[in-house]
Amino acid sequence: MDKIQKYNTDVLTALLTKAGIRPSVQRMAILRLLAERLGHPTADEIYGALVDLYPTLSRTTVYNTLHLFSEKQIMRELETDGVKRYDLASLPPHAHFVCRCCGAVADIPLPAGLQAPGNVDFTVDSIELYYKGLCNKCKSSNSNL
Amino acid sequence: MDKIQKYNTDVLTALLTKAGIRPSVQRMAILRLLAERLGHPTADEIYGALVDLYPTLSRTTVYNTLHLFSEKQIMRELETDGVKRYDLASLPPHAHFVCRCCGAVADIPLPAGLQAPGNVDFTVDSIELYYKGLCNKCKSSNSNL
DNA sequence: ATCCATTTTTGAAATCATTACAAAATTAGG
DNA sequence: CCTAATTTTGTAATGATTTCAAAAATGGAT
Secondary structure, three states: OOEEEEHHHHHHHHHHOOOOOOOOOOHHHHHHHHEEOOOOHHHHHHHHHHHHOOOOOHHHHHHHHHHHHHHHOEEEEEEEOOOOOEEEEEOOOEEEEOOOOOEEEEEEEEOOOOOOOOOOOEEEEEEEEEEEEEEEEHHOOOOOO | OEOOOOOOOOHHHHHHHHOOOOOOOOHHHHHHHHEEOOOOOOOOOHHHOOOOOOOOOOOOHHHHHHHHHHHOOEEEEOOOOOOEEEEEOOOEEEEEEEOOOOOOOEEOOOOOOOOOOOOEEEEEEEEEEEEEEEHHHHHOOOOOO
């Protein structure tokens, strides 16, 4: 959750409308959060970031919306450390580095030529590539490990 | 959880001993289950498969053992669908296909040349590659999706 | 504008996986 | 066979997510 980029409301509204999703206040707020504050937030982090602005916001709405967005390919679900994290699907495909110690998640370019295997037993609709290990911060601060 | 291959007790004992793990009855049972009935069981599936044979077995022991084994690189943790699954680390590295509908997990050969990215900001100790989609069984039975 | 049907949001309770913890059981070595 | 260290166990706690039904908001027709 670092870089910030302003998005036009119309662009975000269109993104939802095109997917057949009504752009309610809550849905727009969640979409805007993901679009502007890039990062890989959990449902609870999203709730925490928005509840001050929308005091009646419910965690259930956040979960509902995240499910809806994932289903409609607006967001992608990540499984990095036992908790689900969310990433904008309109971002170019990329891999993720996950720090085993602090849980930090970083975007990594996908290796060239990575594609779904040609297998007749199933149809692949998404590829998730995780590199797990230690980030430099944890490596230097924790002399152990 | 399908293929079955008999393992010599000595081989499994040595695997634990070499890692500095005492081969208790419970640990051996869990290791043997993973080694013989290849598959990608969850902690609960392991518990369920063993509790008949070891009626005093505790879920906590299963979790403890799985953590110990993962730490000592005897097993690898998979995150396929919100629940942790386990895979023998002594198997050759491979990717996994995950069915979004029934949760089936299948081993897939790793694409050639996949390796940790050369980034100075972190040290990678494992690579996890998931292909997610629908297996043929779900594709044909569920006409929807 | 007002009504009605539909959709969306909400909050509380339930569920599921996992962890924490302290007591009981087991084991290894002297 | 005693004692200390390790391992296992069961229960309770936690945390993330889901379920569910009621309340609120919305859109379209009148």
